[in-house]
Amino acid sequence: xxxxxxxxxxxxxxxxxxxxxxxxxxxxxxxxxxxxxxxxxxxxxxxxxxxxxxxxxxxxxxxxxxxxxxxxxxxxxxxxxxxxxxxxxxxxxxxxxxxxxxxxxxxxxxxxxxxxxxxxxxxxxxxxxxxxxxxxxxxxxxxxxxxxxxxxxxxxxxxxxxxxxxxxxxxxxxxxxxxxxxxxxxxxxxxxxxxxxxxxxxxxxxxxxxxxxxxxxxxxxxxxxxxxxxxxxxxxxxxxxxxxxxxxxxxxxxxxxxxxxxxxxxxxxxxxxxxxxxxxxxxxxxxxxxxxxxxxxxxxxx
Amino acid sequence: xxxxxxxxxxxxxxxxxxxxxxxxxxxxxxxxxxxxxxxxxxxxxxxxxxxxxxxxxxxxxxxxxxxxxxxxxxxxxxxxxxxxxxxxxxxxxxxxxxxxxxxxxxxxxxxxxxxxxxxxxxxxxxxxxxxxxxxxxxxxxxxxxxxxxxxxxxxxxxxxxxxxxxxxxxxxxxxxxxxxxxxxxxxxxxxxxxxxxxxxxxxxxxxxxxxxxxxxxxxxxxxxxxxxxxxxx
Numbered sequence: 001x002x003x004x005x006x007x008x009x010x011x012x013x014x015x016x017x018x019x020x021x022x023x024x025x026x027x028x029x030x031x032x033x034x035x036x037x038x039x040x041x042x043x044x045x046x047x048x049x050x051x052x053x054x055x056x057x058x059x060x061x062x063x064x065x066x067x068x069x070x071x072x073x074x075x076x077x078x079x080x081x082x083x084x085x086x087x088x089x090x091x092x093x094x095x096x097x098x099x100x101x102x103x104x105x106x107x108x109x110x111x112x113x114x115x116x117x118x119x120x121x122x123x124x125x126x127x128x129x130x131x132x133x134x135x136x137x138x139x140x141x142x143x144x145x146x147x148x149x150x151x152x153x154x155x156x157x158x159x160x161x162x163x164x165x166x167x168x169x170x171x172x173x174x175x176x177x178x179x180x181x182x183x184x185x186x187x188x189x190x191x192x193x194x195x196x197x198x199x200x201x202x203x204x205x206x207x208x209x210x211x212x213x214x215x216x217x218x219x220x221x222x223x224x225x226x227x228x229x230x231x232x233x234x235x236x237x238x239x240x241x242x243x244x245x246x247x248x249x250x251x252x253x254x255x256x257x258x259x260x261x262x263x264x265x266x267x268x269x270x271x272x273x274x275x276x277x278x279x280x281x282x283x284x285x286x287x288x289x290x291x292x293x294x295x296x297x298x299x300x301x302x
Numbered sequence: 303x304x305x306x307x308x309x310x311x312x313x314x315x316x317x318x319x320x321x322x323x324x325x326x327x328x329x330x331x332x333x334x335x336x337x338x339x340x341x342x343x344x345x346x347x348x349x350x351x352x353x354x355x356x357x358x359x360x361x362x363x364x365x366x367x368x369x370x371x372x373x374x375x376x377x378x379x380x381x382x383x384x385x386x387x388x389x390x391x392x393x394x395x396x397x398x399x400x401x402x403x404x405x406x407x408x409x410x411x412x413x414x415x416x417x418x419x420x421x422x423x424x425x426x427x428x429x430x431x432x433x434x435x436x437x438x439x440x441x442x443x444x445x446x447x448x449x450x451x452x453x454x455x456x457x458x459x460x461x462x463x464x465x466x467x468x469x470x471x472x473x474x475x476x477x478x479x480x481x482x483x484x485x486x487x488x489x490x491x492x493x494x495x496x497x498x499x500x501x502x503x504x505x506x507x508x509x510x511x512x513x514x515x516x517x518x519x520x521x522x523x524x525x526x527x528x529x530x531x532x533x534x535x
Contacts, residue, residue, distance in 0.1 A: 034449070035437075041445050101445070108441035115444070 009202065024145035038102070045104045048112045053132050056096040056116070064088060068302055072139035072153065077156035092157030095119040104114055110134040111141065118145060146253065150259075159255025161282065166232040170212045170258050171223075177210075178222035181294075196278060200287035209294040217269055217296050222262060227271075229260040235274050256282060270295045279281055308381065325389045327501070331508035332385040332485055333378050338512035339481045340420055341370035342519055344429075347473040349524055350531025357529035372432045376424045379415055388412065405494040406486045413482025421474040426463025430455040440509025446479050473531045484511045 019028040023109070046070040051070070058067040058291040064085045071084075079087075098116040105113050111133045119125045134140045158262035162171075188201045189210075201207075235255040240247035254277045272293040276285035286292035345366055352358035360366060390401055404412075429454060438448045455462065488511075491503035519527065 028408075038445060102449075103444045103446055105441040105444045106439050110441075114440060 009176050023166040029111055041104060041106060042101050044107050045112055045114070047133075048132040048138040049101075049104070049114060050105065052098060052132055052140065054113050055143075056098070056130070056138045059088065059096060060093055060136065070140055071155075072133045072135055072141045073135070074153040075139070075141055076154075078152055082152060083280075084155055085159050086165065087155045087159070088161065090161055091118075092159065093121055098130075106133070146277075146279070150277060154280065156280065158231055160234070161256065162234060163229060166256065166258050166275075167227065167229050169230065169256075169284075170260065170271070170273060173273055174222050174262075174271070177294075178219035180220050181210065181214055181217070186210050191277070194278075194281075194283055195285045197276075197285055200285050204285040204286035204292065206292040206294070209292070213294055213296055214270075217264065217267070219264075219269065222264075222269075225262050225264065227260050227262050233257050233259075253277065255285075267297045270297075285289070307501045320379065320523050322392055324500075325386065325392075326503055328389045328402075328489070329382055329385040331504035332494065333381050335488060335508040335511055336377040336381035336481060336507075337374035337478050337482050337532040338515050339484070340424075341374040342480075342515050343470065343477040344369050344373035344424065345422070346476070348528055349474065350528045351469075352528060359523040360524060365510075368436070369432065371425055372428055373420075376428050377416075377420055380423065380426050381417050384412065399435060401493070403489045404486075405480075409486035409489065410479070410482035413480075413485065415476030417474045418483050420477065421467045421470045423465040425465075425467025425470055426459040426461075427455070428457075429466055430462050431439075476530065480489040484508075487511070526527065 018173045026169070026282040051191050055067060056069045058070065061067070064081065067088075068081050068084055096116055096118050098114055103115050107255045111131055114130050114132065116128050116130065125143055127147065128143065130140060133141040139235055140155075142151060142156075144151050144154075145158055146156050176189050176192040179184060179225075186202075188208055190198055194199055226272070234251045235257040236249050236251040237255070238247055238249045256277070257272065257274040258275065259270075259272045261271065270293075272291070273284055274292055275282040284292070345361070348361060348369065349358045366408070388404070392448045432466065433453050434443070434448060437443045438445070443451065488504050488507045490499060491507045494503055
């Protein structure tokens with residue numbers, strides 16, 4: 001009798017069946033995984049989202065205190081009710097709406113970020129974010145449409161500051177600039193500025209115009225005179241990419257131009273000052289393309 | 303008068319039937335060891351990424367578990383089918399045992415294949431997806447971004463397997479060697495003529511080697527592990 005020795009041969013049908021089963025199971029796992037993740041996200045953020053909705057509904061209302069009461073302790077530490085009101089006033093009447101669940105992020109360390117769109121009266125829509133923190137219920141920690149830079153707790157919007165506020169910026173600047181012009185001491189003016197902008201202002205276009213008017217005008221009473229302000233406007237800068245690259249215009253919400261004059265004798269004293277948003281303040285910045293100017297006289301060529 | 307009786311066909315077993323426990327033992331032993339080698343590979347790699355003056359430091363336990371578990375899982379995915387195939391099916395018509403051990407050189411070859419495939423799979427698919435998931439649960443990306451990026455990662459996996467996988471090159475080379483040597487030892491013990499040794503020896507060897515690797519990772523100075531990962535000093 002002959003004994004044959006034979007190794008098992010691969011069963012290809014069985015292999016194909018197993019491969020098919022493996023692929024189906026993998027696909028099923030992926031679908032179940034994403035569905036579970038979605039449910040998890042929905043459940044984790046539902047309370048924060050409803051609190052955010054409640055806050056956003058009160059924003060357009062007449063009672064800012066009601067909105068302010070829905071904010072976190074850190075929010076209230078960083079932004080007092082009057083600044084909160086001025087930020088809301090600056091953006092005017094807007095329609096806030098949160099994005100759907102799939103645009104939410106998971107809560108992390110008791111905080112969650114929600115995104116939304118805000119629509120202006122003219123119909124323009126732009127994005128905003130609202131960060132909610134859990135402190136005895138979900139409270140608003142940050143609500144902003146400022147998407148760049150570090151923004152702390154509070155409500156911060158890119159709306160144009162009110163005219164009285166801009167007037168105050170100008171008066172504060174001139175309170176230091178006027179005496180500096182009288183004493184021909186630009187350094188004294190620069191030293192009065194916050195450290196973050198000293199270098200920019202020291203080497204700016206303001207220095208050139210400063211030198212031109214020194215000794216030509218008496219600004220000793222400037223603090224007692226009320227400046228006449230043109231409507232504040234954004235200082236827009238358009239920059240284009242090289243070799244036919246697309247152009248973009250920046251400055252809305254970040255660069256504020258304050259122009260006007262002081263009605264002084266014998267000739268009015270004109271100013272063009274540029275303020276840059278440096279959270280949470282507006283600071284004078286005349287560097288690079290931001291040309292600030294001071295001049296005396298009236299009519300063309302002043 | 304003679305009649306032809308209708309012949310009755312019967313199925314008779316030509317060898318042992320049922321679950322091939324020998325093969326299962328071997329595969330499971332290698333899978334355990336492979337998982338620990340895989341987990342060590344990524345942890346050593348992450349430590350070796352510290353560039354002076356940065357001091358190499360172990361990740362927090364939860365992150366070590368996360369990335370180590372992921373790399374271990376990839377190893378299991380590579381090792382299980384490979385070990386099953388390498389061990390081979392049960393011979394029929396024979397009770398002769400011809401299932402190892404394989405030579406050290408062959409195991410070093412298998413180790414190289416393991417290290418290479420593990421590196422490409424981990425770098426190309428699993429690590430980018432794990433990083434994405436990590437960002438998601440830490441609230442850095444929203445659900446839709448996660449979906450988009452996950453599908454993007456899937457389609458760019460061949461590219462990522464080179465760019466991200468190459469970052470694991472040196473540690474993967476080490477894992478090739480360690481896995482090859484360890485697997486060879488497990489195979490030799492598993493092929494022992496002594497039935498008891500053959501039964502529990504492979505498990506024991508696998509677990510012991512894994513414990514040694516884990517102990518080394520936990521107890522050795524971080525600078526040493528980091529320099530090993532860089533194949534330097």
